[in-house]
Amino acid sequence: MNTIFLSLVVLGTIGLLAAIILYVVSQKFKVEENPIIDEVEAALPSANCGGCGFPGCRGFAVACSEATDLSNLFCPVGGNDTMKTVAHIVGLSVVETKPKIAVLKCNGTCEHRPRTNQYDGAKSCKIIHNLYIGETACHYGCLGGGDCEVACAFDALHINPVTGIPEIDEEKCTACGACVKACPKLLLELRFKGPKGKRIYVACSNKEKGGIAKKACEVACIGCSKCFKVCPHDAIIIENNLAYIIDDKCRLCTKCVDECPTGSIQKLNFPIKKKEVAEQAQA
Amino acid sequence: MKTFTFGGIHTADMKLSAGKKIQIVPIPSEVIIPLEQHIGAPTNPVVAVGETVKVGQLIGKAVGFISANIHSSVSGKVTKIDTVIDAWGYKRPAVYIAVEGDEWMENIDKKDVVRKEITTKREDIIQKIADAGIVGLGGACFPTHVKLSPPPNTKAELLLINAVECEPYLTCDHQLMLEKAEEIIVGIQILMTVLQVNKAIIGIENNKKDAISLLQQITSSYSTIEVCPLAMCYPQGGEKQLIEAITKKQVPSGQLPINIGIVVQNVATTYAIYEAVQKNKPLIERVITVTGKKVAKPGNFLVRIGTPLRVPLDMAGGMPEDTGKIIGGGPMMGRAFMNADVPVTKRSAGLLVMPTLESARKEMQNCIRCAKCVTACPMGLEPYLLMSQAEKSMWKEMEETYITDCIECGCCLFSCPSNRPLLDYLRMGKSTVLEQIRNRVQKVN
Secondary structure (H helix, E strand, C coil): CHHHHHHHHHHHHHHHHHHHHHHHHHHHCCCCCCHHHHHHHHHCCCCCCCCCCCCHHHHHHHHHHHCCCCCCCCCCCCHHHHHHHHHHHHCCCCCCCCCEEEEECCCCCCCCCCECCCCCCCCCHHHHHHHCCCCECCCCCCCCCCHHHHHCCCCCEEECCCCCCEEECCCCCCCCCHHHHHCCCCCEEEEECCHHHCEEEECCCCCCCHHHHHHHCCCCCCCCCHHHHHCCCCCEEEECCEEEECCCCCCCCCHHHHHCCCCCEEEECCCCCHHHHHHHHHC | CECCCCCCECCCCCCCCCCCCEEECCCCCEEEEECCCCCCCCCEECCCCCCEECECCEEEECCCCCCCCEECCCCEEEEEEEEEECCCCCEEEEEEEEECCCCECCCCCCCCCCCCCCCCCHHHHHHHHHHCCCECCCCCCCEHHHHCCCCCCCCCCEEEEEECCCCCCCCHHHHHHHHCHHHHHHHHHHHHHHHCCCCEEEEEECCCHHHHHHHHHHHCCCCCEEEEEECCCECCCCHHHHHHHHHCCCCCCCCCHHHHCEEEEEHHHHHHHHHHHHHCCCCCEEEEEEECCCCCCCEEEEEECCCECHHHHHHCCCCCCCCCEEEECCCCCCEECCCCCCECCCCCCEEEEECHHHHCCCCCCCCCCCCHHHHHCCCCCCHHHHHHHHHCCCHHHHHHCCHHHCCCCCHHHHHCCCCCCHHHHHHHHHHHHHHHHHHHHHHHC
């Protein structure tokens, strides 16, 4: 009986002492944290993708709470709605940003690019890129190893087994930029999603002269400058035998798409023209 | 019999072209000489289009200290200075020469007589080696004059000649030793003069008994040169493995053999040094092995640099019907080529034609943590760990796990029962980590 009583007293005293010490220490070394941080963090999507450039959502929340201007801070996953909520919490105004999406600047499907060799090593773009130029004669095109697919945290990118190049799911892509960093050939770019998803871009990155590029891939940009001449908005530049459409200037008139002789300029989510329907019916 | 202690594997020997006499490949009608055939800065072309060049004339001048000159291997007219697509599809600068006759530079001694007397002074020898554009012919292609100029505070005490040729299939060094033994011994003496050492050991694996006895017979009259037969084990031809096998000394991690007073030179490089110093002949040709199980006449060929690889391949009986891969170098460290029309460079030691079934990669399975790769690794690394780090892009952790010590010998991949592409990941990780280290050093400077 005595033993139980004694042990209870001893343990109780130790516990009490420890509690007192812990309380004193926690009061003494208390970290005053801005309660706004927690509020902002709760408003964020908690994807921890790093698309904003900060280590996780908490890092972004800290940056938001300390910022005096929100123009350089943007959560690509949450988009404008989330940024409005965040701005409301921290009491700042926010400029609406156009939503972006990842696009692949290559259309070198198995059909368009003849294979010159076969690769059967490790399935990783980084390794293939380290070894050689890839299975086709194109120096710049997609390797199809699927590093972007692995990097995507939102299940928005998948390599199509038929075409051998990745396809981007518009619904799921949050433009976090993980795939852009993962691609060793720098083929992915974040571009404006456009009204109703309408967007135009050059689906090629081949910087070779026209003849060589065309030989390697049917749908390569040959740098012929036809699109440059036809564009009424000065939105197209030609550099290193490659056309590039400047997002800010493009008004989606699709003139360049019709002009391109190789079909390397892609338009997405545009309503099909009557002329095209008739052409397809004829074919 | 001596060998190294840590790791290593025993492969099938497969020396199909052993004992085949070195055949001289006829000069083609056009050669393409890449201006980048070595580790270090690429060379600057010093000839113009339309200029007539002779055999042995300088066409690419070394830029900086770690670089090597490139010479014309034929006589004729420079038709263009353009790019050539290399064996991996990338474009490299190259000089195209249309062949006209076979006119050599006047100072090159073409006579087939062994010149034993070394009359050149020590300082001039290094200059001659640098001028002749000699690089390590074992595979790394590191400029030899750099290796022969030890950094301050180091002094070479021992010269090792690497005549191991541990890669299966390859026999070019073996055949060179049988045919040019006297010259190689003179080359060793030149190296000893340069390095001011009084001991040299030739390390040869025991599968080349004829070469061992021949060299032993010649070296018996020299007290300073010794032949050391070694038990067969891959990768004994690696610099650090050879040093351990012969001297039982280990090169500390991150250091060079010169830090423990040893210089290792390949036997083919030694022959090239002999030719450069005694005959004024720059590195314009090399011996390569063309081999493979289905190749009709596997053999060793003396090829001018810049000749398309298809020429010696056709001499060996052409590309067999059942070809899965063509590999530049040996089966362990060599890399598959995209086609056989690429020019021969200082780097090409062999061309291996593998049948489809044998060359196909098996399906990768999960790592079962059997640690066979750890046992096989001659550098004492943990390949399974490094691979998973490389998969997750953990470069900093890879550096801490000593990825920079990896010699890319391929023992891990060879021993893996799950067919995991360990070497692919290790190579990728190593190049990434090395690039990061270079960037760091640049920032500090």
